[in-house]
Amino acid sequence: MAFEPPQRLVRALGETQRNGAAGAEGTGGAGDWLDKLAVLAQQAVDLRELTVERVQAPGGRSSLVVLVRQADGTPAVLKLAPERARPESERAALAHWDGRGAVQLLNPGDAQGVLLLERLHPDLSVRSLPEAKALLEAAGTLRRLWVEPPAGHVFETVAERTGRQAEAMRASAGGDAEVTALVDAALTAREELLAGPPEELLLHGTFRQSKVLAGERMPWLAVGPDPVVGECAFDLARLVRDRVEDLIASSSGSSTTRRRVKRLAESLDVDQERLRGWTLFRAVESGVRARRVGRAQDAELLLEFAEWL
Secondary structure, three states: OOOOOOHHHHHHHHHHHHHHHHOOOOOOOHHHHHHHHHHHHHHHHHHOOOEEEEEOOOOOOOOEEEEEEOOOOOEEEEEEOOHHHOHHHHHHHHHHHOOOOEOOEOOOOOOOOEEEEEOOEEEEEHHHOOHHHHHHHHHHHHHHHOEOOOOOOOOOEHHHHHHHHHHHHHHHOOOOHHHHHHHHHHHHHHHHHOOOOOOOEEEOOOOOHHHEEEOOOOOEEEOOOOOEEEOHHHHHHHHHOOOHHHHHHOOOHHHHHHHHHHHHHHHOOOOHHHHHHHHHHHHHHHHHHHHHOOOHHHHHHHHHHHHOO
């Protein structure tokens, strides 16, 4: 079959190219990888004797996801990702979690950039639940992922990742006084948060409601980590702004956000002020990055959300 990449993936990789070396998420030949993707996918399928059902669409922003069946008929998912998406870091994290709270990795020692995963329900995420229930289920899933990293790990730390992001934020603030003020506040919050001894837990890194899918062996399992080692508040911060478009559209959005920070912090035994600080940093970083690559509407939503913090 033709392995046609979903438009969402094509657009995201195009943003990566425009983002350039200053981008917080790196570059690394995304265009070249996309040009070779059909051949890479066919090779991966043939080598593992897989039967292809379909390419998952809209899919993710950094990888091609293909629903397949193994030689014995067992359903699975084949995931191909470029080096910039750090697929080997994802492999190492999934192998360490070994199915506890996350999708099961089926090929721990396989070729670089190719992941074979247990089949979940790709079209049913926790985001389909009512908001309060979705937050509860997502938070419970996230808690299971917070474990000690493996000895001698090579995962990026929160300090390292946010250091790269901080440099890009400084370079991209431009002459907009409001954006510059938010960037300054976010960078100050980061410095204060990193001043104390770091917590050393393995984190999902890019956790949100859409990264939690329904499964068979467990009701909900996390997918698509970009793992990092650090404190739990950093991981939880991305969840705070889930459904940001609904928050912005609501007349009580700012108060709802503050209640969400408090509720999530208390439910997962995370310091509320540290959660607020990392939520601010991550929202501003995402907003500035969206602005840099031309996603003006996303940038506006994220930066308005950040002002509430």
